[in-house]
Amino acid sequence: MTELSSLVPTPEELVRVRAVASGNETPDLIIRGGLVQSPGTEEWLERDVVISGRHIATLTPWGHMPDARREIDASGSYVVPGFIDAHLHIEYTNLTPGELARLSVPRGTTTVLVDPNGAANVWGADGMDFMVSTRTPLHIFQQVSPTTPGAPHLELGGAVIPEETVRARLWDDVTATLGETNPFDYSERSTGRFREALAARRRMTGHTAAQTHESLWGYLAAGISDDHNASTVDEVLERTRLGAMITIMASSLTDNTPRLFADLEAIDPALRSLCFCADDKHALDLSTEGHIDHHIRQAISFGVDPQLAYRMATTQPAQYYRLDQVLGILAPSRLADLQIIPDLAEVRPSHVIIAGEVQGEDGAPVFANTDELPAWTLDTVHLPAELPMDIFAVTAPEGAQHVRVRAMEMYNGYFKREFEANLDVVDGQVRSDTDTDVLKIAVIDRHHGTAETGIGFVRGFGLTRGAVAITMNCPNMNVAVVGADDASMRLAVEELARMGGGFVTVADGEVVGRVPLPVGGMMSAAPWQETADALAAGHAATAALGCRIPSPYIILSFVGLYVVPDLGLTERGLIDAATQSFVDVLLPGPAGACGHTHDHGEHP
Structure with a gap:
């Protein structure tokens, strides 16, 4: 936990910082020969960065201070915060x-x-x-x-x-x-x-x-x-x-x-x-x-x-x-958080220094992650032992063969444009339509074990079969699942429960992609490389099902966000973002022209 006051010099540190800046004590580190980003003007300065412990003592002309306990040569490079x-x-x-x-x-x-x-x-x-x-x-x-x-x-x-x-x-x-x-x-x-x-x-x-x-x-x-x-x-x-x-x-x-x-x-x-x-x-x-x-x-x-x-x-x-009294500029008494950049356009630091210590070299960390995971951060997915058989059911009016639904169309990241779609009814239940990419989407309570579920329809994922499920619906981190059929959606949610949270892709009755995120159902307990590899594999598996979104899991997590126009979805139902109120998924009247979009003003 970073408390701002812990980063400013202690009285003892301040005495030494001033002594080093005045030339009366030897610096702990000097970054020599670089072009330094000016703290107060938009210039590159020919300066050495003189460091005492955690803090910058001063910036001097190149070579002004002859001795230091350690030196790093920044010749030909730039020094920035x-x-x-x-x-x-x-x-x-x-x-x-x-x-x-x-x-x-x-x-x-x-x-x-x-x-x-x-x-x-x-x-x-x-x-x-x-x-x-x-x-x-x-x-x-x-x-x-x-x-x-x-x-x-x-x-x-x-x-x-x-x-x-x-x-x-x-x-x-x-x-x-x-x-x-x-x-x-x-x-x-x-x-x-x-x-x-x-x-x-x-x-x-x-x-x-x-x-x-x-x-x-x-x-x-x-x-x-x-x-x-x-x-x-x-x-x-x-x-x-x-x-x-x-x-x-x-x-x-x-x-x-x-x-x-x-x-x-x-x-x-x-x-x-x-x-x-x-x-x-x-x-x-x-x-x-x-x-x-x-x-x-x-x-x-x-x-x-x-x-x-x-x-x-x-x-x-x-x-x-x-x-800025502590960090963000290269100036006396500020924390020695800086980096050496050989090429300004490439932005690939050769050295990253935090509080006067080298913490990164040539793109690799020189420190370990020794953070512990408290037991309470795990086992946070609380779903019923058995999901209700009709958990994803959208029941049509009696005798209807087609219905009009209020749906969401994804665009520009996480924005959702409201539109109307015609969907078929089979055995009294409204079905997804993979031909027009109108898929069923649901948000399920995973905190209280109630199985309370909100259901809607969405366009933009492009799945022709299977389903995708996550335990990260924004903002409340409930389960979100989108799929071509109810059986696949159910399987995906069941797999989430088995693995204790994360991302799942299923197809043809099998799990084809999984990213375990046991820490709160949001984060991996593995090294970052393993998590990145799992995401790449999951994205590829989802793309093979027809999904056109490069990062489908994270996009799915924002479909429910109810403060972003036009619609949102929580475990309690479909929400109009502008009025912050619930709206019906099924629209009254006969099914009309599929794909009509409501005009809610200019969109990005």
Whole structure:
């Protein structure tokens, strides 16, 4: 757990830092001969970085201090701060914090701001603590999950965290922000929470997906101060002109960097109000694309000045989130979190240093993950011993041969466009239609063992047979399953229960893909390489069933998210995101033209 006060120099450290800077004591480490990112100007400086213990003592001209206990030659390379991920859900990496550190630190990401809303829903306040705790060198600051469960009138949810606990945590030294909130919540409770965050001088993380004009204005007026959902230049400018920091997301759901940096002239006014986040990015994508290093490569490839691209990953988030007195800039008394980059465009550090110690070399960690898994983090999938035979049944009106249904169409990552579809009725039950890719989807309570199930229909997965099931429906981490037939859906859910949580793909009565995630049903207990390999195999198995989505498991986990337009699905039923109320799946009247889409305004 990273408490900000623990990172500033102690009185004894401060005495030595000053003595080293003054030339009266020998530095512990000097990074020599590199071009150093200036802390206060957009320049590359010919400087040596002089380090005392955990902290930077000073920056001197090359060769000014002749002696040090250790030296690292950075000649021909650049020296920059460690990268900051400004908004991350570690649960969606499918790794524990310690394994994420082994994967991401050698690639340059040394600090993450973490919203543990998934863990909060499974384990309560203990889960929030678990997600910001590691013995590895990765710095983890908390974005306090605001409501658990998110909407008690719409979901059973899992754990319950009292409002007073949330408000108290806003004052904790490990806290950077209030986590992302529901833009449609105007309750007295949420207003009090926003006021508490403002009083505690915490930023408030926004979730403004598809919001504009009055709905956006009303949300930002609560004190919401950043947004990671802006996916067009117009959205970026609308928000930054209202004072918001834009945290550009490159996740396993969608990568906003190409569409935002493609027109540099248009986005230029906002460039110094940008930082980066992975949000929801699984281990496979982190290992193949990278973490915050991926954002920088993308930005530079589209013509962003490298100095500015690196500032977006370091200084700009540090200053905005009020961390810059400790990290994010290379300056005296700051933590010696830095890296040596041989090629600015490639963004592949030769050395990653955290608190004055080398923790990554040439893409590999030089530390072990010694974090322990408490017993309470396991065995969290609580389903009935036998699922009801009719658990996925959608019963048609008596005598109907066809019905109209309200369905969701996936687009642009996790957005769902509402549309109407015609489906056949067989033996009184509504069936999926693989020809038009309208498949049954269900969310099942896995916290209380009730078998309460919400059912809908979705287009976009493309399965021609089989089913896919997960234990990570956002936000409450219930079971979500989509399939071409009820029998396959049932088999997939039963396999989830047997393996204690994770991801499953089934076809023709057999399990063809599985990613065990026993830690809360969200994270692997294995090394990150094994998790990434399992994801790759599971994705391939799902693609063989006709699925067109590159990362089907993580996309499935967001179909139920009821704060993203147009529709959401919980274990209690189908939800209209705009009204935050339940709506019927079966529509009245005769079946009409299949595939009619409702107009709910402009979509990204």
